[in-house]
Each structure stands twice: as C-alpha cells, then as structure tokens.
Amino acid sequence: xxxxxxxxxxxxxxxxxxxxxxxxxxxxxxxxxxxxxxxxxxxxxxxxxxxxxxxxxxxxxxxxxxxxxxxxxxxxxxxxxxxxxxxxxxxxxxxxxxxxxxxxxxxxxxxxxxxxxxxxxxxxxxxxxxxxxxxxxxxxxxxxxxxxxxxxxxxxxxxxxxxxxxxxxxxxxxxxxxxxxxxxxxxxxxxxxxxxxxxxxxxxxxxxxxxxxxxxxxxxxxxxxxxxxxxxxxxxxxxxxxxxxxxxxxxxxxxxxxxxxxxxxxxxxxxxxxxxxxxxxxxxxxxxxxxxxxxxxxxxx
Numbered sequence: 001x002x003x004x005x006x007x008x009x010x011x012x013x014x015x016x017x018x019x020x021x022x023x024x025x026x027x028x029x030x031x032x033x034x035x036x037x038x039x040x041x042x043x044x045x046x047x048x049x050x051x052x053x054x055x056x057x058x059x060x061x062x063x064x065x066x067x068x069x070x071x072x073x074x075x076x077x078x079x080x081x082x083x084x085x086x087x088x089x090x091x092x093x094x095x096x097x098x099x100x101x102x103x104x105x106x107x108x109x110x111x112x113x114x115x116x117x118x119x120x121x122x123x124x125x126x127x128x129x130x131x132x133x134x135x136x137x138x139x140x141x142x143x144x145x146x147x148x149x150x151x152x153x154x155x156x157x158x159x160x161x162x163x164x165x166x167x168x169x170x171x172x173x174x175x176x177x178x179x180x181x182x183x184x185x186x187x188x189x190x191x192x193x194x195x196x197x198x199x200x201x202x203x204x205x206x207x208x209x210x211x212x213x214x215x216x217x218x219x220x221x222x223x224x225x226x227x228x229x230x231x232x233x234x235x236x237x238x239x240x241x242x243x244x245x246x247x248x249x250x251x252x253x254x255x256x257x258x259x260x261x262x263x264x265x266x267x268x269x270x271x272x273x274x275x276x277x278x279x280x281x282x283x284x285x286x287x288x289x290x291x292x293x294x295x296x297x298x299x300x301x
Contacts (some may be wrong), residue, residue, distance in 0.1 A: 020257065042224070050228075078192075086158075127246055136273065136276035
C-alpha cells in the first residue's frame with residue numbers, strides 16, 4: 001500500500017510540474033488571481049461531478065458507519081493552500097522563479113520537523129533522503145543566485161503554509177471522504193481567488209476564453225485530479241516521504257519546460273534531478289531492510 005501511495009504522489013507531482021507550462025501560457029493577458037479563480041472553478045465543478053458519481057459509495061459508508069464528512073477539514077486545508085499560492089504570486093514580484101521554487105520546497109525539511117513535533121516517528125533514511133532532495137533542488141533551481149531579499153522572505157512564509165497543508169492532509173486523509181476533502185479545498189481556493197480577482201485585477205473575459213486550453217488543464221488535471229491524488233496518496237505514505245515525492249514537481253517542471261517550451265537544461269540542473277532521484281530512492285529503501293539483514297524497528301525522531 002505504501003508503494004501504491006508513493007506512485008500516486010509521483011503522478012500528482014507530474015501533473016503539477018507539467019501544469020507550470022500551462023500556467024506560463026495561460027497567464028498571457030490574464031492576471032494571477034483571475035487565472036487561479038478560473039482553474040479552481042473548473043476543478044471544483046469536476047470534483048462536484050465526481051462527488052455525485054460516488055454517491056452510492058457514500059451511502060454505503062453511512063450505513064456501515066465508516067463515512068466521515070470531509071467538507072469542514074477541506075475548508076481549512078483550502079485556506080492554507082490559498083495563502084501559500086497567493087504569497088508565491090506576490091513574491092514573484094520581488095524574486096526569481098528559481099529561488100521561489102527552491103524556497104517553497106523547503107517543506108521537504110519542514111514537513112518531517114512538523115511531523116516529529118506532532119508526535120510521529122521518522123526513520124533516518126527519511127532525513128538523508130530529504131537532505132539529498134533539497135540539495136538537488138538547489139542545483140535545479142538556484143543557479144548561483146545567493147542574494148536574499150523581501151521576496152525570499154515572503155516565499156519562506158508561503159512554504160510554512162504549504163507545510164501546514166501537507167500535515168493537515170496527512171492528519172485527515174485516512175479519516176474523511178477524500179473527494180469531499182478535495183472539493184472543499186479547491187472550492188475555498190476558488191472563492192478566495194475570485195474575490196482577489198474582483199478586488200485587484202481587471203477581468204477581460206475575452207482573454208480568459210482565449211486561454212481556455214491551459215486553464216482547462218490547470219483546472220481539471222491540477223486542481224481537480226492532482227490534489228485529489230495527493231489526498232489519496234497521503235493515506236498510505238509517511239509525511240516525510242510524501243514531501244520528497246511531491247517536490248518532484250520541480251524536475252518534472254524542468255523537463256516539461258525543456259520539451260515543450262524549448263528551455264535549456266544545464267548540467268547543474270541535470271545533476272539536481274539526479275540528486276532528487278537519489279533522495280527519493282533512499283527514502284524508500286526501508287522495505288529492503290529484511291533482505292539486507294537490517295533491523296526494521298530502528299527509528300529516529
């Protein structure tokens with residue numbers, strides 16, 4: 001089950017990484033809040049359809065006493081996600097995309113720390129894997145940029161909210177209806193993004209309609225499918241492993257930008273991808289311990 005959860009999280013990371021290309025294309029003439037509101041609206045409608053489709057499963061769960069609503073916890077997760085997304089957008093006015101990607105992904109380290117503070121046990125290979133992954137992400141994203149400014153501080157705060165979202169999902173993923181949890185999360189982001197678009201941006205429907213292809217991909221695949229896959233995957237994966245796997249959004253983004261947008265990948269970026277892959281491999285090595293004659297029960301806090 002852990003292996004299945006890991007594959008699901010990798011698929012979610014792949015969708016998020018390729019969504020970056022859609023976002024670059026889709027935001028040509030469309031403000032960030034308008035783009036976010038449009039794609040979250042599509043994702044919410046998609047999830048409502050999925051919620052309706054799985055109604056018989058919920059009815060059976062209610063009769064068996066196993067059903068727990070995911071609407072209320074989903075709203076809290078949505079608030080964390082909206083703040084994280086919005087602060088990233090603001091930070092991009094003051095810092096570079098590479099530094100934004102790297103600092104945001106500090107949740108690779110923050111999530112295990114938060115999990116320990118919440119009483120969870122983590123293995124030493126989780127910490128080693130996180131170290132390799134964050135080093136790889138440095139080579140993939142920073143590219144020699146070392147100055148620290150206002151935007152970097154804003155991104156760091158946004159990373160705290162992403163950490164909260166991951167830990168919150170970890171807490172409720174196995175307890176509540178995953179589709180309701182995802183729908184409430186995306187619906188909350190849609191409502192708040194729409195308010196932001198109305199207050200701060202000129203909305204031109206012609207530009208929105210012209211970007212319908214990337215908006216549909218970002219809405220249905222990223223907001224609708226990927227965030228639901230995150231919830232399902234975190235039912236089986238430990239939070240430290242989940243953070244590393246979801247950080248693969250960055251190399252998937254780099255590769256898709258290279259293939260679709262024609263962006264060049266340097267040797268440092270290739271090395272960064274390799275280090276992230278090594279970090280993921282190390283984090284998943286525990287199932288091999290019996291074959292190696294190692295003690296399965298050794299844990300570190």
